[in-house]
Amino acid sequence: MASLEKLAERLKQQKMEAAKIRRQSERALDEAKSLGRRSTSGLKRLERHLEHDKEQLTDINMEFNQILARKESLERLAKSAQERLIKENEAKDQAEIDLANADTDEAKSNAQYRLDIATEKIQELESELQIREKAVQKVDKEIVDYKKSQSATTQKIHKEAKSKPTLVTQLKESKIDSEKFKKKLATAEKREESAAKALAKITAKLEEQMAKKRKAAAKKAAAKRKAAAKKKAAKRKAAKKAKKAKPKKSRR
Numbered sequence: 001m002a003s004l005e006k007l008a009e010r011l012k013q014q015k016m017e018a019a020k021i022r023r024q025s026e027r028a029l030d031e032a033k034s035l036g037r038r039s040t041s042g043l044k045r046l047e048r049h050l051e052h053d054k055e056q057l058t059d060i061n062m063e064f065n066q067i068l069a070r071k072e073s074l075e076r077l078a079k080s081a082q083e084r085l086i087k088e089n090e091a092k093d094q095a096e097i098d099l100a101n102a103d104t105d106e107a108k109s110n111a112q113y114r115l116d117i118a119t120e121k122i123q124e125l126e127s128e129l130q131i132r133e134k135a136v137q138k139v140d141k142e143i144v145d146y147k148k149s150q151s152a153t154t155q156k157i158h159k160e161a162k163s164k165p166t167l168v169t170q171l172k173e174s175k176i177d178s179e180k181f182k183k184k185l186a187t188a189e190k191r192e193e194s195a196a197k198a199l200a201k202i203t204a205k206l207e208e209q210m211a212k213k214r215k216a217a218a219k220k221a222a223a224k225r226k227a228a229a230k231k232k233a234a235k236r237k238a239a240k241k242a243k244k245a246k247p248k249k250s251r252r
Contacts, residue, residue: 004206011199018192025185032181036174043167050160057153064146071139078132085125092118 095115102108 008202015195022188029181032177039171088121
């Protein structure tokens, strides 16, 4: 009886320890799975951001190249206008010289005509150059803005790409930990189940022994009560006989 009680107590302890390990393993497994889900979600989100930012950078680069080409075109046009302006200024100077040296009305008229044409073209070219210069200044500002956007997007892509290995490592570790804690949980569950079954058997035997002990005690108590009742009955019977055997007193 005492040995069974000690064994039952030991099995209770084993069951409690196994249950504790099981709960710890369940929490650890849940945490590993949660980390895995977060890492997977983070990787998917990161991949979407990377893809979007790379597409955005491609668009920025294409637009940037178009702006550079537009600037080159504006600069070529401005250079061409500047070269024509130089020629028209030379033509104007020559017309002014010819007008000053003309000795006939026809020569004066011809020189004046060339002077007027050159002056008009100079005004047109100067106006064109102003427009070109303003356009180039506007393009230069756009180039600065696009460079900033290009740099910011490139840095963002670099930062996202740099964080990817960390998420991949976390995902791998969560998978390894999940498998480890699954095995640990399965072992703890088996130990707990085994201890529970053994405890149930020992408890059943203890209850059986206790039932037999109670039955024996009850039987013993019943026998004791029966013996006491017999003894009491015998006393009553003896007292009754003694009363009958007592002689009656004579009357005078």
